[in-house]
Amino acid sequence: MKYWMLISAALKRKQTRTVLTICSITVAFVLFGTLRSIAVAFTEDVDFSGDDRLVVMSKLSFIEPLPMAYHQRIQSVEGVDLVAHREWFGGTYIDVNNFFPKWPVNAEVWFDVYPEFIISEQEKRDFVNTRTGMVAGKAIAEKYNWKVGDKIPIMGDIWVKEDGSILWEFDLVGIFSQEEGSGVYGGDQQAFINHSYFEESRMWGKGTVGNYVVKVKNKEDNERIAKEIDKMFANSSDETKTSTEAAFSKMFAEQVGDIGLIMNSILAAVFFTMLLVTGNTMSQAVRERTPELAVFKTIGYSDSKILCLVLVEAMFMCFLGMAIGIAISFIVFLFLEDDLAAFIEGISFQPSVILWAFATALVMALIAGLPPALGAMRLKVVDALRKD
Amino acid sequence: MSDSLVSVNAVNKIYQRGGEKLVVLDDLNLEVPKGDFLALMGPSGSGKTTLLNLIGGLDTPTSGSVEVDNARLDTLNSRALSRWRASHVGFIFQFYNLLPVLTAFRNVELPLLLTKLSSSQRKEHVETALNIVSLVDRASHKPNELSGGQQQRVAIARALVSDPDILICDEPTGDLDRETSTEILNLLQVLNRDHGKTILMVTHDPMAAEFAKRILHLDKGKLSN
Numbered sequence: 001m002k003y004w005m006l007i008s009a010a011l012k013r014k015q016t017r018t019v020l021t022i023c024s025i026t027v028a029f030v031l032f033g034t035l036r037s038i039a040v041a042f043t044e045d046v047d048f049s050g051d052d053r054l055v056v057m058s059k060l061s062f063i064e065p066l067p068m069a070y071h072q073r074i075q076s077v078e079g080v081d082l083v084a085h086r087e088w089f090g091g092t093y094i095d096v097n098n099f100f101p102k103w104p105v106n107a108e109v110w111f112d113v114y115p116e117f118i119i120s121e122q123e124k125r126d127f128v129n130t131r132t133g134m135v136a137g138k139a140i141a142e143k144y145n146w147k148v149g150d151k152i153p154i155m156g157d158i159w160v161k162e163d164g165s166i167l168w169e170f171d172l173v174g175i176f177s178q179e180e181g182s183g184v185y186g187g188d189q190q191a192f193i194n195h196s197y198f199e200e201s202r203m204w205g206k207g208t209v210g211n212y213v214v215k216v217k218n219k220e221d222n223e224r225i226a227k228e229i230d231k232m233f234a235n236s237s238d239e240t241k242t243s244t245e246a247a248f249s250k251m252f253a254e255q256v257g258d259i260g261l262i263m264n265s266i267l268a269a270v271f272f273t274m275l276l277v278t279g280n281t282m283s284q285a286v287r288e289r290t291p292e293l294a295v296f297k298t299i300g301y302s303d304s305k306i307l308c309l310v311l312v313e314a315m316f317m318c319f320l321g322m323a324i325g326i327a328i329s330f331i332v333f334l335f336l337e338d339d340l341a342a343f344i345e346g347i348s349f350q351p352s353v354i355l356w357a358f359a360t361a362l363v364m365a366l367i368a369g370l371p372p373a374l375g376a377m378r379l380k381v382v383d384a385l386r387k388d
Numbered sequence: 389m390s391d392s393l394v395s396v397n398a399v400n401k402i403y404q405r406g407g408e409k410l411v412v413l414d415d416l417n418l419e420v421p422k423g424d425f426l427a428l429m430g431p432s433g434s435g436k437t438t439l440l441n442l443i444g445g446l447d448t449p450t451s452g453s454v455e456v457d458n459a460r461l462d463t464l465n466s467r468a469l470s471r472w473r474a475s476h477v478g479f480i481f482q483f484y485n486l487l488p489v490l491t492a493f494r495n496v497e498l499p500l501l502l503t504k505l506s507s508s509q510r511k512e513h514v515e516t517a518l519n520i521v522s523l524v525d526r527a528s529h530k531p532n533e534l535s536g537g538q539q540q541r542v543a544i545a546r547a548l549v550s551d552p553d554i555l556i557c558d559e560p561t562g563d564l565d566r567e568t569s570t571e572i573l574n575l576l577q578v579l580n581r582d583h584g585k586t587i588l589m590v591t592h593d594p595m596a597a598e599f600a601k602r603i604l605h606l607d608k609g610k611l612s613n
Contacts, residue, residue: 009489295485300474
């Protein structure tokens with residue numbers, strides 16, 4: 001493109017300013033690629049066929065317990081392979097800053113429902129056979145330097161023991177890791193507690209569980225099974241809501257608020273600021289070049305050509321910043337995908353973000369570049385040369 | 389249709405400043421034959437640059453007609469005027485107006501980007517123009533690496549490169565010392581004499597005007613010999 005040298009010349013005129021502007025746009029698009037991917041994960045429709053596990057929880061709220069008696073009834077639904085249950089334990093390990101999720105689970109089937117967790121057969125057996133047993137994710141064990149055989153004291157903040165004590169002591173019987181790239185909810189940053197001990201010892205809530213995790217034989221049947229389960233408990237005192245694990249994890253994360261809305265609001269603020277920055281830069285760059293633009297017009301460059309040159313300059317900065325920013329956010333996801341998936345299942349870099357980024361960069365370039373481009377187009381040569 | 393290359397007929401140029409009308413050119417007539425080298429002199433504000441702008445197709449008269457090489461400039465729209473300027477006229481300014489980040493070669497190439505010439509053809513034209521102004525060896529230098537005289541010669545090469553009929557020079561030596569001015573004026577004479585370029589030059593400097601074939605004085609919007 002023969003005109004590229006003119007655009008390149010305009011960009012090189014104040015190289016530091018150009019680089020800083022592109023850097024600002026890059027940062028905005030790193031945020032865009034990352035936050036938009038998260039927002040998409042939170043706002044997309046539930047895909048029932050994307051998971052072979054369903055979560056059955058109370059229709060009222062995920063903090064409402066369900067009767068343990070539901071276990072057998074859920075198991076009896078055609079197409080259900082295994083049923084596990086879990087409870088949110090909360091609690092503090094030594095200091096409130098040492099947060100990690102702890103779940104009392106039915107040890108007998110838990111690791112069959114979650115085959116992505118890698119644990120030895122011996123440790124599995126120990127977990128089932130040790131009433132006070134706990135298995136911890138590798139990341140947690142490494143963080144606190146735990147070894148199998150350690151006693152792990154947890155101060156209960158939700159659950160109190162029958163004797164009024166809030167100190168729960170568990171025996172670490174195993175350490176599990178997760179298959180690389182499995183992105184299973186919670187990952188290896190959580191610990192599981194044998195439900196038997198918890199059930200016997202807790203002061204209240206006996207005979208209930210937090211929610212059920214249902215492993216299905218064929219994920220094509222997910223939607224039917226979910227409907228059947230909910231129908232089974234409809235009009236009971238504990239109605240259920242069955243969804244995928246991904247939907248459940250999103251619901252769990254959304255305790256802090258509407259994540260999708262929060263992400264999109266942050267992005268809107270970032271891009272509004274970027275529009276001001278880029279618009280100001282472009283206006284300043286064009287203002288400084290008024291005599292040069294007048295010379296272009298003098299030697300025969302038409303108004304529309306001048307408009308295009310300035311617009312392409314704005315587009316180059318926006319698209320270059322966008323491309324670098326999206327590439328960085330893609331790399332960020334490559335490194336952090338497993339960690340993010342531990343909190344919200346189904347989060348990954350969304351290819352649709354590239355299209356959105358492209359459209360955003362285009363709109364940004366037009367809004368930021370059009371006013372100075374129109375100003376340059378309407379420049380009166382005689383006046384501009386006189387100013388010089 | 390006139391035999392002159394430039395024909396300015398009964399031209400008025402009036403600016404409205406607030407409630408006041410400022411008559412810059414007053415019923416002005418001018419004929420410039422092909423191959424002429426005309427110096428326009430006059431005090432500041434006498435309308436010299438305005439007249440050059442009208443002949444160069446940068447401005448339009450309030451009334452009257454401006455005809456250059458059989459084209460009625462006062463009737464052309466902005467787009468047509470741009471096209472006309474690109475092929476018929478070369479401009480030389482007092483302050484050179486080169487793009488600081490481009491080399492001399494690239495600065496001279498600018499008008500040719502508007503043509504359909506290939507890259508190699510453009511290169512050939514640029515080298516020819518730089519050769520005329522004796523700056524081939526400085527082609528890869530940026531303006532800040534050149535002296536004032538050399539920068540003006542690059543500007544002249546830029547004005548020449550598309551082989552226009554007319555060169556319009558607005559105080560081409562106004563920013564140069566005496567010796568360099570003489571070099572530039574000699575170059576303009578060569579372009580007029582050997583390359584057949586019609587030159588219209590505005591100057592305050594009587595010495596510079598002496599290089600022209602004809603000198604006209606403009607005062608209060610009217611021409612005199």
